Amino acid sequence: SKVWTVKTAFDGKVQTSNFELIEEEVSDNLKDDAYLIEALHWTVDPYMRTSELGRVKPGQCMAGEQIAKVIASKNSSHPVGSLVRVFAGWRTHTLIYNDVEQKVGRMPELGDLPLSLTLGVMGMPGMTAYFGFLELCQPKEGDVVLVNGAAGAVGSLVGQIAKIKGCKVVGCAGTDDKCKWLKELGFDEVFNYKKVDLSEALKAAAPDGFDCFFDNIGADFTATALKHMKQFGRVSICGQISSYNDKAPPKGEYPFMFILGKQLKIEGFIVMRWYQRWAEGEKAMAQWIREGKIKYKETVYKGFENMPKAFVGLFDGANTGKAIISA
Numbered sequence: 001s002k003v004w005t006v007k008t009a010f011d012g013k014v015q016t017s018n019f020e021l022i023e024e025e026v027s028d029n030l031k032d033d034a035y036l037i038e039a040l041h042w043t044v045d046p047y048m049r050t051s052e053l054g055r056v057k058p059g060q061c062m063a064g065e066q067i068a069k070v071i072a073s074k075n076s077s078h079p080v081g082s083l084v085r086v087f088a089g090w091r092t093h094t095l096i097y098n099d100v101e102q103k104v105g106r107m108p109e110l111g112d113l114p115l116s117l118t119l120g121v122m123g124m125p126g127m128t129a130y131f132g133f134l135e136l137c138q139p140k141e142g143d144v145v146l147v148n149g150a151a152g153a154v155g156s157l158v159g160q161i162a163k164i165k166g167c168k169v170v171g172c173a174g175t176d177d178k179c180k181w182l183k184e185l186g187f188d189e190v191f192n193y194k195k196v197d198l199s200e201a202l203k204a205a206a207p208d209g210f211d212c213f214f215d216n217i218g219a220d221f222t223a224t225a226l227k228h229m230k231q232f233g234r235v236s237i238c239g240q241i242s243s244y245n246d247k248a249p250p251k252g253e254y255p256f257m258f259i260l261g262k263q264l265k266i267e268g269f270i271v272m273r274w275y276q277r278w279a280e281g282e283k284a285m286a287q288w289i290r291e292g293k294i295k296y297k298e299t300v301y302k303g304f305e306n307m308p309k310a311f312v313g314l315f316d317g318a319n320t321g322k323a324i325i326s327a
């Protein structure tokens, strides 16, 4: 198997030089219920830089999900040719001997939809948008919704779900091209956050403030956005990508006075909270895709060797929609 390991511990901005590609022997001597898989698609996600789940020590294989094909099997539930979604990490071949221990997950009902969506709209990022927005922001028709990181895997879906629910949607992203795409997706107001004064842009987009805010970015953005919330606004804290590469906790304004003064409901979440309900989210997403109400984009990197490049790209704004690496 080819395996991407961490060569040097992450320190500040993650670099492609933090990773090393090694070869590892994978036994094809299958015993009992074991089976051998070969990866078809990998994903890179921001959590891999930061969370306990993603953090790996030098010498270890990077953690992460992949979609793989069974290429040899002694397991009747996973015959040769069948597909699995598994948390096997950044590697091409893996021997699976225990589905639970090795985190083999259920495949979504894709029907005619592309397989790679299992890592995007129909997978973890899609469920993050679906549950993290609907459950925590409780959007109502006519609500004004703010979503940042809006051209990303999660943000682009949150904005479209908000439109489906009859909201007015304000989104921002870091390039004009991304903003143009957001308009095509039906966002009402968009701006390039790198080119504006954030407070002025928020005021212009929503003079009466926001009912809902879905936050992918954190730190200064959050502190500013909270000032523009309406009374009893709801805030879903999804991500803090602007500080994942930081060496120290973010500085900036202390937002808690606004939370109090505006009586906001702010809640953080981890998408696995709703894992038992993912089938419900997948069904809704698949239907909305087929109805043309949800559109998606993938930035596809061809070749396993490009995994670090795709990953570093998450923090440079290099990808639009979902970043996928295909074999």
Ligand code: NDP
Binding pocket: 045, 046, 047, 124, 125, 128, 149, 150, 151, 152, 153, 154, 155, 172, 173, 174, 175, 178, 216, 217, 237, 238, 239, 240, 241, 242, 243, 269, 270, 271, 272, 313, 314, 315, 316, 317, 318, 319, 320, 321, 322, 323
């Ligand atoms: P994206 O596809 O949105 O990729 C990351 C994007 O973030 C970049 O393209 C870039 O877009 C933007 N970005 C990167 N660095 C900064 C920065 N310093 N300031 C502002 N924007 C920045 O990633 P995902 O959709 O997969 O994830 C979005 C967020 O959701 C992340 O924070 C992630 O950790 C979080 N998340 C949380 C989950 C949960 O369970 N709570 C589950 C999944 C994701 P641009 O060009 O616009 O700057």
